[in-house]
Amino acid sequence: MKKEAAKIRIEKLKDEINYHRYNYHVLDRETIAPAALDSLKNELFSLENEYPDLITSDSPTQRVAGKPLSKFVKTKHSRPMISLFDAFSESDMRAWQERNENYLKQTWNQEYYCELKLDGLAISLHYESGQLQIAATRGDGVTGENVTANVKTIQSIPLVLRRPTTAELKAAEFSARETKIIFDLLDNGVIEARGEAIMTKKVLRDLNKKYESLGKPLLANARNGVAGSIRQLDSKITAERHLDFYAYDLLLGNYERGEVVATKSQLDSLLRLLGLKVLADNNICKNLEAVFTFFNGVGERREKLAFDIDGIVVKANNLKMWPTLGVVGKAPRYMMAYKFPAEQATTKVNDIVWQVGRTGALTPTAILEPVAVGGATISRSTLHNFDEIQRLDLRLGDTVVIERSGDVIPKVISVLKNLRTGKEKKITPPAACPMCGGQVEQVDDEVAYRCLNKKCFAVSLRQIEHFVSRGAADFDGLGPKLIEQFMAAGLIKDAADIYAIDETKKSDLLSLERFAEKKAENVIAIINAKRELDLARFIYSLGIRHVGEETARTLAVMIAENLHPEKKQAVALSSLISTFQSKSRDDLANMEDIGPVVAESIYSFWHDEKNLELLKKFERNGVKIIIEAFGKNKSVQTKLAGKIFVLTGSLLGLTRDAAKDKIRALGGKTTESVTKNTDYVVAGENSGSKYDKAKELGVTILNEEEFLKIIE
Ligand SMILES: [Zn+2]
Structure with missing residues (x-):
């Protein structure tokens, strides 16, 4: 392609890729198949390869930089990135409003704006003439680190701000004057968007699954995951972590708060119009009572959210109030972090059990004195690996601080060493595999200890899966996924262990990932139903x-x-x-x-x-x-004595198991394959090769109706 044509094509490709990226990553809407999008990117990449001077920093190909940085450069924020005061109760919140009333010398008659408080890493995005120039961490609030290369890999962040239409701005209640200011800043000014980079729960789970299989250390939580991803020097690694970004603030040139944008809700609208992602849950609340309702509602939905939050942020919706109320110390009066109750507690470590994972990796689990934390009683906590035990210097009998938030696995945060009595026992790695008794070894440059018996986990898993399967004990609702989770958590080693899970072990279930009260009760009910x-x-x-x-x-x-x-x-x-x-x-x-x-x-x-x-x-x-009764004089029914049945296809009136029971009760037998000894083949809906075989061998074929007559 000639250079002139290439230039036009490149511009078009950039717009097209950006359009689909925006739909997919900001609006959660798939407007093109990922594979098709990839081929657009490939075409752009090869054109840029041919004409390197046509590469611009806002090109989608420039999201991942080539070389890792040697260190981060410091960057000063144009205006400080503030921290927040924390409230933990309704009375804390009331006291906050009262303080503001005293400060303003008038009663509070303002709306609040409530946002979910994301548990991630605060990032500021510096756009000049609409182009992303610098992305920085909060740092100490005045100076942060320049993490532009890494932040560019986050697909929900626009490299170029979207240009809203006049009609869109009008619909968002911007005046002609305000609209002009926004356009001027997009053309030739500075716009700074601030928000939170996050890692969703699903991404964290998937990453940890991958790391576990590679024997790499696991990410402790999503916040550590996102901080570790952004504050490392190779943007290729950041790109692999699939981070997301939600914006919550916008600084327009040197304009004061309330000068261009009137309210926080209008500010959210503008963020959206500029192509940034904003939480859909954010909401205006008339007064504190409405804030409490919002807070409680969020608390109930918290576990189901795609990401971790640790509370809500409550702001004065009227932006003019922000400079009026100002900042005291390091934090502003006009907003407050309203946090969920602390989810830490202290308890004693009574034992350590070693669980065997799918890859044979041995993971220690602390058996705890049951303790209430994060709304549930907890009696187990994962320790990830032996290094973790050494890092914590954990001993048997120690008093520890544990943390559980939502349905996330509880973890040991620290050991309270001052409370030791001297009777605490050191913990050593297991000498033999707890599942198969096989040899255990720490493989070179790996954190994990492993059972060397390659079949260890798989064999036990298959046995238990067989036990709960339909023809066997038939635990309807206790599928292979749960069995594997129980095994991996060390809760069961064999089929008999399943029956140890009863009401008294509910806390063990609640210590597992994605286990809330209801699911735990459900599992116990399923097991109780199969005790006979x-x-x-x-x-x-x-x-x-x-x-x-x-x-x-x-x-x-x-x-x-x-x-x-x-x-x-x-x-x-x-x-x-x-x-x-x-x-x-x-x-x-x-x-x-x-x-x-x-x-x-x-x-x-x-x-x-x-x-x-x-x-x-x-x-x-x-x-x-x-x-069953089988007295000396009891006669067995003999209507079908000696008759051999094969069932194929599905019967409408009764389950296959019920049909088999019926045949047996009448003295008949069922087998799986059709042979010349077969007396009857019962063919239900969609019967396959067995039907053909029966025909071939001349075996009597019964349809469902005929079969029902025989067993009547
Ligand atoms: Zn083993």
Whole structure:
């Protein structure tokens, strides 16, 4: 492409990319597929490569700078970036208003403007003639650090301010004079936007998941995440952190507050019109009562918000009041941070358990004396890794400060060493893996200790997943994700541990990420509903090799024949074990459908010390194994005796499990695959290859209606 044409194309590409960026990152609206946007960027990049003198600093390709900085340069703020006074209660807030009334010598009759108080890093954006020139941290309020290269990587920050239309400004109640001032500043003046760079909870979770798998230290919270991302020298790293930015203040040239913009709500409108992102939750409140309602509403929604907040900021909505009220000390009278109650508490560390993660990494969890914090009783706290224990100099028996905000995992903040008695015990890394007993090692230049048994986590996870699955114990609502979370948190190591989770362990659940009261109660209810298990299901759920549902049923009948229960009752685990152990390999192999391989597997399962321990744990944790009546004189129904069924497709009237139960109750059996021994194939909706196989072998095929008649 010729240079003249390239120049035009570059300008058009920049506008087009900027338009889609603005929609996606500021307005949360996808106007082009990300892949298509990438190809626009690629075209721009290669054109700029061809004509480097056409590169401008506001080009979307310039968001990530080439070389890391060697250090940050200090930059002085045009006007100080103020800090805030804190209020923690309604009475604090009332006292604040009273102080202002005394200062003004009149009663307060002004509106307030309430904003969410983001927990991130304050940033000032310095635009000259509408172009982003400098981005700086707050620093000490007077001088900050120039972090422009890093801040440019934040996609929701415009490199060039958007130019509103006259009509838009009019709709936002700007006069002709004010409109002219805004345009002049955009053309040839200085506009400074201030706001908070943040990391969303989702980004933090995803990053930590990634870091965990790489064995890298985890980010303690979103605020540390954002500060660490911006206050480091390589903008490529910042770009990977996917930060976001919300603006809350705007300084227009040398104009005083209230000279161009009348209210804080109008200021938010102008920020939006200039292409900056503003929190949608911000709201005008008529008086303090309305502020309290807003505050309480935010408190209830807090956990569901995409980002961390630590309260709200309440400002006089009338900007003329700002210079009138002025600043006292370092903080202004005209605004107040109204914060959520402190979410720290002190408690004692009673024990340390080591949990094994998916990658085999061992993570210590502190078992705490239960304590109320952040609206929940907490009894566990993650410590991330052994380095963390050393950094804190944590010992068993220590009194510690813990923090929990919202549904975030509680963490140990510090150790109160002055409270030590001398009886505290040093903590050492585990000698063996708590899950599999395997060898543990600290891999070179890695923080984490790992179980060297590569299958450790996966094998246990699969076993537990099998236990809760549909044909087995059937924990509806306790899916693989929760099981993995419980395992990774060290709450369960095997299936029997699930039953230890009851009302008394609610605080353990609340110590997990994304666990609020309701979810914890729900999980406990699901587990409580499955404390009684049918014998055949129980045997199947143990995951004994080669023992499928049918074999489990055969074994259950064998047990019933031996024990002859007169009525439906719970069977003691000891009699279950002794019955199994009374059978030789040959006894088992002589049973119907059980060959020598399966017999060996069953035999060794019931003679393995580790398995017997697990079985006893089930009983200890309150599992009741139910056996049906099987009296000496009780006759079994024989309508379908010896008949072999295969179910395929979905039945409308009853679940597959119910259908199987019905067949068994009538003396029939079900198998999974169609063979020439199959008597009936029951074909429901969308039946597949089994149907074809049945046709091929000439097996009788029943539709649902015919099947229901047979089992009537
Ligand atoms: Zn292990």
